[in-house]
Amino acid sequence: xxxxxxxxxxxxxxxxxxxxxxxxxxxxxxxxxxxxxxxxxxxxxxxxxxxxxxxxxxxxxxxxxxxxxxxxxxxxxxxxxxxxxxxxxxxxxxxxxxxxxxxxxxxxxxxxxxxxxxxxxxxxxxxxxxxxxxxxxxxxxxxxxxxxxxxxxxxxxxxxxxxxxxxxxxxxxxxxxxxxxxxxxxxxxxxxxxxxxxxxxxxxxxxxxxxxxxxxxxxxxxxxxxxxxxxxxxxxxxxxxxxxxxxxxxxxxxxxxxxxxxxxxxxxxxxxxxxxxxxxxxxxxxxxxxxxxxxxxxxxxxxxxxxxxxxxxxxxxxxxxxxxxxxxxxxxxxxxxxxxxxxxxxxxxxxxxxxxxxxxxxxxxxxxxxxxxxxxxxxxxxxxxxxxxxxxxxxxxxxxxxxxxxxxxxxxxxxxxxxxxxxxxxxxxxxxxxxxxxxxxxxxxxxxxxxxxxxxxxxxxxxxxxxxxxxxxxxxxxxxxxxxxxxxxxxxxxxxxxxxxx
Amino acid sequence: xxxxxxxxxxxxxxxxxxxxxxxxxxxxxxxxxxxxxxxxxxxxxxxxxxxxxxxxxxxxxxxxxxxxxxxxxxxxxxxxxxxxxxxxxxxxxxxxxxxxxxxxxxxxxxxxxxxxxxxxxxxxxxxxxxxxxxxxxxxxxxxxxxxxxxxxxxxxxxxxxxxxxxxxxxxxxxxxxxxxxxxxxxxxxxxxxxxxxxxxxxxxxxxxxxxxxxxxxxxxxxxxxxxxxxxxxxxxxxxxxxxxxxxxxxxxxxxxxxxxxxxxxxxxxxxxxxxxxxxxxxxxxxxxxxxxxxxxxxxxxxxxxxxxxxxxxxxxxxxxxxxxxxxxxxxxxxxxxxxxxxxxxxxxxxxxxxxxxxxxxxxxxxxxxxxxxxxxxxxxxxxxxxxxxxxxxxxxxxxxxxxxxx
Numbered sequence: 001x002x003x004x005x006x007x008x009x010x011x012x013x014x015x016x017x018x019x020x021x022x023x024x025x026x027x028x029x030x031x032x033x034x035x036x037x038x039x040x041x042x043x044x045x046x047x048x049x050x051x052x053x054x055x056x057x058x059x060x061x062x063x064x065x066x067x068x069x070x071x072x073x074x075x076x077x078x079x080x081x082x083x084x085x086x087x088x089x090x091x092x093x094x095x096x097x098x099x100x101x102x103x104x105x106x107x108x109x110x111x112x113x114x115x116x117x118x119x120x121x122x123x124x125x126x127x128x129x130x131x132x133x134x135x136x137x138x139x140x141x142x143x144x145x146x147x148x149x150x151x152x153x154x155x156x157x158x159x160x161x162x163x164x165x166x167x168x169x170x171x172x173x174x175x176x177x178x179x180x181x182x183x184x185x186x187x188x189x190x191x192x193x194x195x196x197x198x199x200x201x202x203x204x205x206x207x208x209x210x211x212x213x214x215x216x217x218x219x220x221x222x223x224x225x226x227x228x229x230x231x232x233x234x235x236x237x238x239x240x241x242x243x244x245x246x247x248x249x250x251x252x253x254x255x256x257x258x259x260x261x262x263x264x265x266x267x268x269x270x271x272x273x274x275x276x277x278x279x280x281x282x283x284x285x286x287x288x289x290x291x292x293x294x295x296x297x298x299x300x301x302x303x304x305x306x307x308x309x310x311x312x313x314x315x316x317x318x319x320x321x322x323x324x325x326x327x328x329x330x331x332x333x334x335x336x337x338x339x340x341x342x343x344x345x346x347x348x349x350x351x352x353x354x355x356x357x358x359x360x361x362x363x364x365x366x367x368x369x370x371x372x373x374x375x376x377x378x379x380x381x382x383x384x385x386x387x388x389x390x391x392x393x394x395x396x397x398x399x400x401x402x403x404x405x406x407x408x409x410x411x412x413x414x415x416x417x418x419x420x421x422x423x424x425x426x427x428x429x430x431x432x433x434x435x436x437x438x439x440x441x442x443x444x445x446x447x448x449x450x451x452x453x454x455x456x457x458x459x460x461x462x463x464x465x466x467x468x469x470x471x472x473x474x475x476x477x478x479x480x481x482x483x484x485x486x487x488x489x490x491x492x493x494x495x496x497x498x499x500x501x502x
Numbered sequence: 503x504x505x506x507x508x509x510x511x512x513x514x515x516x517x518x519x520x521x522x523x524x525x526x527x528x529x530x531x532x533x534x535x536x537x538x539x540x541x542x543x544x545x546x547x548x549x550x551x552x553x554x555x556x557x558x559x560x561x562x563x564x565x566x567x568x569x570x571x572x573x574x575x576x577x578x579x580x581x582x583x584x585x586x587x588x589x590x591x592x593x594x595x596x597x598x599x600x601x602x603x604x605x606x607x608x609x610x611x612x613x614x615x616x617x618x619x620x621x622x623x624x625x626x627x628x629x630x631x632x633x634x635x636x637x638x639x640x641x642x643x644x645x646x647x648x649x650x651x652x653x654x655x656x657x658x659x660x661x662x663x664x665x666x667x668x669x670x671x672x673x674x675x676x677x678x679x680x681x682x683x684x685x686x687x688x689x690x691x692x693x694x695x696x697x698x699x700x701x702x703x704x705x706x707x708x709x710x711x712x713x714x715x716x717x718x719x720x721x722x723x724x725x726x727x728x729x730x731x732x733x734x735x736x737x738x739x740x741x742x743x744x745x746x747x748x749x750x751x752x753x754x755x756x757x758x759x760x761x762x763x764x765x766x767x768x769x770x771x772x773x774x775x776x777x778x779x780x781x782x783x784x785x786x787x788x789x790x791x792x793x794x795x796x797x798x799x800x801x802x803x804x805x806x807x808x809x810x811x812x813x814x815x816x817x818x819x820x821x822x823x824x825x826x827x828x829x830x831x832x833x834x835x836x837x838x839x840x841x842x843x844x845x846x847x848x849x850x851x852x853x854x855x856x857x858x859x860x861x862x863x864x865x866x867x868x869x870x871x872x873x874x875x876x877x878x879x880x881x882x883x884x885x886x887x888x889x890x891x892x893x894x895x896x897x898x899x900x901x902x903x904x905x906x907x908x
Contacts, residue, residue, distance in 0.1 A: 306519050311593030311621070315546075315651065318524060318594060319564075323548030325520040332518060421516075 001093055005035050005110040008093070012039060015097055022100070029109075030061045034073075037108040039096065044103040046122020049084075054105060054118060057083045074112040086119030102176065123147065128154065131233045131255075133400065136272040143233045144255035148178055151250050151257065154235040155182060159242065163187075166250075169200050177208040180250040182238075187478055188245045192261055192442050196247050211251040211258050218260075220440050225408050227401040228441040230259040230266060237271040243488070245478030247442075261442035261477060263449070265461045267402035268292060278466040285462055291396030294389065295406050299336045300417035300425050302386045307332050308421030324380040333418035335379045339387040340411070342369060347391075444476050468493035520548075523588035526565065526650030529635025530575070530612060531601035539604075539612065541570045541578035542636040543590075546648050564647035567640050575615030592621035596654040598628050598671055599690065601635040605726065605733035613675055613731070624672035627657045630726040630733060631690040638690050641720045649720075656722055657688065663754035665739070666722055667746040678731060681867070682856035682874070686745070689724040689736055729850040737843065737852075744840035747833070748853045752781035752802050759832040761812055761825065772812040776804040776829055779892060787859045789866060796855055796883040798837065804829065805893040816894040830887040837885045845879045855881060 002008055009024070016022040025038040036058065040050060061081050078087050086104075090096060091114045096106045103121035128150065131143030144151045152166055163185040171177050179200065183193055199218040208214060211231060219228045232238055233255040238248045241259045249258040268288050273281040305312050306321055313321070328335065346365035350358045370388070373379045390410070397403040409432065416424035439446035449457035457474050459465040471491040529542035545566050568585060572578030582590050598616065600609060616622055631638045639649070646652030657668040666688045669677075677685035696716040704711050725742040727735050737745055743755055761774040781802040788795045806816065806825075815821050844852050856874060860867040870877055 307516050310517075310519060310522060310524075310591060311623075315524070315526070315594045315596070318519065319546050319548055319648075322519045322522070322524070322546075325518065326548055328520065418516075 001091055001096070001113045001115065003111050003113040005037055005108055008096075008108055009037060011093055012097065015093075016100075025055075027055075027058065029058045029077075030064075035110040037106075039100050039106040039108065040120070041100055041103065044123050045105060045120045049120040049122060050105055053083055054107070054120070057081050058107075074107075074109050074114050074116055077107070077109070078116055082116070082118065084118050084120075088117045090115050090117050098176065102178075121149075125150070134232060134234050134237070134271065134398075136270070136275070139272050139275040140234070140236045142235060144235060144238075144257060146253050146255060148180060148250055148252035151235070151255070152180060152182070155239055155242070155248075155250075158235060158239040159184070164242070167197070171200070171203055171205065171214070172208040173204075173206055175207040175209065178252040179208070179214065182242055182248040182250060184242050184245065187243070187473065188247055189443075189478065192247055192444075195442055196249070196260060200249070208251065210254045211249065211256045214249060214251060215258055220442065224435065224439060225405045226264070226436065226439060226446070227267070227399070227405060228262065228439060228446065230262040230399065231256045231401070232259060232271075233257070234271055240271065240274065244473050261444035262446075263441070263444060263476070264402075264436060264446050265449070267399040268397065269460075269464075270398040273464050274467075278464050281464040282462075285464060288396055288398070289462055291393040292406065294393035295397065295403070296410055297413060297425065298390045298393065299340060299386055299410060300413035301422075302382070303332050303336055303414060304417040304421045304425055306382075307418070321380075321382050324382045327377055328380045329378065332380075332383070333414065335383045336387065336414060337411075339373075339379055339383055340390075340414070343387055343391050344407070448476050449474075466494075468495065517589055521588055522591050523586055524594045525590060525592050526594060526648055527597045527599060527639055527653065528592075528595060529599040529601065529639045530604050531634045531636055532604040532607060534603050534607060537573060537611075538571050539573070539575060539578050540601075540636070541572065541575070541582070542599075542639045543568050543570075543582065544639045544648070544650050545586075546594075546650075565649065567636075569636065575612045576619065592619065593623070595622060595626055596650045597657070598622075598626055599635040599638050600628070600630045600687070600733075602630070602632050602733075603634070605630045605728070608732045609728075610731045613678075616671065617675060622671070624670065626671045627654065627668055628671040628674045628687045629653070629657075629690045629722070630687045630728075632736070633692055637692060638720065641692065641718075643720060653690070653720075653722075660688070660722075665743045665746065665755060666725060667742075667750050674728075678728065680857055681860045681871070682851040682854075682878075683730045684850045684852050684856075685728045686725050686737075686749075686852055687728070688722045689726045690720060690722050691724065692718040693721050695719045695721070727844075727848050727850055727852045729848075734850050735848040737840070737848075740836060741840040741843050744833075744836045745852065747781075747783055747800060747837065748785070748798070748840065751783060752778045752800060752833075754778060756807065757804070757829060757833060759829060761814075761828055772810040774809050774812055774814065774825070775807040776889075776891070777807045778802050778804045785854060785858045787855070787862050789863060792882075794859065794866070794870075794877075794881060796858070796881060798841075798883060798885045799888075800833065800837065800886070801888045801890075802830075802833065803890050803892050806891055806895055817898060822891055822894075826889040826891055829891075830889040833889070834885050834887040837887070838883075841883055841885075845881065849875070849879055851878050855883075 002011075012024075019041075021042045023040055023042050027036050027038065028034065029036050038050070038054065038058075058077075058081070061077070064081075074089065078089065090099060090106075095117070096108070096115050099106050099117040103119075103123060105118045105120050107116040107118060109115075125147045126145045128142050128145055130141045134143075142154060144154065156164065161184075164182065165185050166180045166182050169179040169181070171179050181193075181196055181200070196218070200214065203214065203217050205213065205217070215229045215231070216222065221228060230241075232241075238257050238259060242248055246259050246261065249260070251257070268285065273285060276284070306325075310318055325332070330338070342365070346361060346369075349361045349365070353361060370384050374381050374384055394403050394407060394410075397406060413425060413428055416428040418424075420427065437445070437447045437451050445452055448454060449461055454475055456472060457476060459470060460474065471487060471489060471493075473488050523545045525543045526546050527544040529544075531540040531542070532538070533540070545568060547564055547566050568582060570578050570581045570585070572581050579590060579592075604612075629638075641649060643649040643652035646655070660666050660668045667686070668688055669686065674685050674687060696713075696719065700711050700713055700715070723739050723742065725737040725745055726733050727737060746752075746755065755778045756775060757778065758773055758775045761772065781800065781804075783798065783800045786797045786799075788797050806814070814825065841853055844850065851874075855878065856867075859870075
């Protein structure tokens with residue numbers, strides 16, 4: 001930076017040429033009328049703060065007897081006059097333009113080779129509103145927004161301890177997206193924290209517009225169909241993860257926060273599981289695990305059994321399936337794939353279309369196509385039932401990304417079943433199982449706590465024990481800590497009625 | 503591994519359900535003196551069961567019967583494909599019916615075929631008939647669209663509550679390989695029950711009855727006894743029931759006996775029915791100097807079902823005791839009669855004596871095994887029977903005793 005204000009201004013003006021939202025205000029401050037310059041970008045700064053606080057404070061300097069001219073006076077202004085909280089000194093033109101682009105106001109002063117960065121970030125964003133993708137019946141309703149600071153504030157409101165650390169990274173040469181990693185010091189595994197930092201620091205990209213950019217660049221096995229990083233837009237879910245020792249990665253500009261490390265079973269957990277009584281939560285989880293199998297295997301099983309292993313069907317069922325298939329023009333496989341593709345198309349259409357149109361699509365698709373296809377004798381009613389059941393089952397998986405993985409694998413299973421029957425399905429399952437067991441998410445086995453088996457961690461897997469029994473944090477996530485920090489609450493907290501003789 | 507397995511698919515088992523004919527039952531007959539086997543199969547046809555949406559599965563026959571002949575069982579099945587448009591699948595076969603002539607001339611040559619074929623299930627029922635298997639399989643059964651399913655249900659019901667002991671074909675052949683080489687199957691018959699009832703009623707009312715004649719009914723009430731792969735005789739209904747008591751258990755059967763309470767003078771002798779809730783039969787051989795004596799102990803827990811006109815005071819323990827005693831006596835007589843039939847008439851050990859001796863005294867069995875055929879008809883036995891009446895139903899007093907209405 002030069003100490004000449006005019007020179008600096010020219011440099012910045014060339015940098016910000018053709019940027020209509022770039023604004024500067026020249027003013028003279030102090031009794032000596034030293035030229036000064038305020039630079040900011042309209043829209044991402046809080047106009048009111050600029051006008052009322054910064055300009056006023058600068059104008060007020062005139063009333064004091066202070067010498068403003070001189071090369072070190074930028075510090076004096078910062079220390080004595082600015083009625084602002086977030087003020088730092090910067091010294092290069094790049095820093096000035098960075099500051100301006102991230103919503104701060106830069107104050108330049110004649111004769112000073114340094115500038116002041118005044119935090120006035122004021123972007124009008126969405127308010128905290130209910131999470132759309134992870135709705136619950138019981139539990140907090142708030143969801144993250146697009147603003148990083150709001151999001152970290154929502155988290156801080158839940159975890160009120162200085163051991164909740166938020167570390168800042170800036171990713172993307174052009175987007176300069178702020179990314180924060182949040183973890184609970186002393187609970188999260190230091191190795192995982194170090195690994196997260198290492199992987200994030202290796203990211204060298206042009207832009208980061210959503211947390212998925214980061215997810216794809218830090219996951220363990222990029223070619224696996226299974227998601228190895230969870231994401232959530234619920235502050236309570238992120239807070240719960242952090243309290244168990246997970247690391248959250250906040251990205252500015254998106255409500256979706258990444259959570260690492262993750263185990264497969266957690267994709268089948270919903271945050272509501274922890275807000276219902278454990279008996280209900282456990283039963284719902286059992287149903288969900290059943291749905292997972294149904295969503296993955298039902299069409300394949302139908303094909304395998306009805307075209308290879310008819311002997312396994314109850315006789316009356318065989319007769320009704322045969323009667324339903326009487327006169328069907330295509331083989332069962334083609335029928336199932338046709339209906340599955342139709343279903344996928346309907347689902348995709350339903351997501352993209354505006355809500356009122358979406359309903360029409362589901363009516364046309366579900367009722368008209370389903371019914372008409374059967375009546376036109378193009379597909380057998382059994383196939384429609386199977387596909388519908390599979391569709392419903394796949395909605396039973398709480399995690400959207402995990403359900404996507406299952407959707408893809410379902411088609412693989414269908415092909416295997418159509419060519420090799422149950423034997424093919426078994427092969428497919430074996431390969432899938434082997435893959436699941438070899439996966440790691442930031443060093444944590446993906447299939448834990450089943451493989452490697454850990455009885456204590458089973459407390460929160462398929463079953464969900466009551467809160468009074470959840471004495472320890474999950475061992476594989478909050479590992480390498482001494483036992484005291486793994487314990488999160490007193491043991492034996494089971495409520496009892498008072499003794500009768502008391 | 504998955505990729506390789508695609509290359510190795512030599513055996514392509516793929517078949518759509520609508521290209522498959524599910525055989526529900528097979529029947530086997532033989533012309534006496536000839537080696538040729540006549541095969542009758544009953545195939546479930548889906549058309550009868552709501553082929554399209556209009557009827558909603560209204561009535562109609564839902565099966566087809568196909569006939570074929572061949573020098574062996576498998577050849578006969580192969581020959582079926584000359585008339586069937588669909589692939590024959592035996593996986594859903596429920597039962598195997600043996601015709602009378604086949605059963606009497608011996609089933610040695612079909613045994614291997616039945617047991618070797620992968621598609622026959624070990625749990626298929628086996629039946630014998632006193633007619634030909636073809637007649638049985640062509641017979642409709644009331645309330646059922648596919649007769650094989652009806653027969654399957656009848657036999658399944660027998661398994662827990664019946665009078666006839668059904669047998670699975672694997673058990674049947676296993677028993678034929680056991681020490682006594684004796685086994686049994688239920689006997690399917692075609693009887694004109696409708697005609698019998700009608701003629702009796704006509705006799706009673708003295709005029710022709712205004713009823714439509716119905717075809718013959720398929721009934722299963724007797725048991726065919728096989729010895730060394732040949733049918734040697736038939737046990738009648740009562741013996742069939744006692745046969746079940748001996749070989750299986752008395753559970754589920756019912757007993758009707760003539761009973762007269764001695765204490766009361768006004769009550770006449772009448773029929774009393776008991777339902778056997780639970781029971782157990784043990785057969786133990788006892789060896790003494792005089793030879794082997796079979797000791798048969800049957801314990802029965804029953805409930806009173808019906809007292810007819812007999813005045814049974816169920817609140818009187820003495821009377822219950824007497825009823826128990828008389829029931830036991832009746833059942834004992836029946837058992838003795840059946841054992842006698844087996845020993846004297848059929849000369850085949852269908853009551854399981856040989857197996858018990860073999861199990862209790864293997865050495866002794868080895869000694870007598872050679873002339874078991876001579877020993878069995880003269881074997882001593884002792885039957886004892888204990889009956890306990892657990893409940894007497896919802897009435898305390900027989901209905902005919904006048905009671906003030908409440």
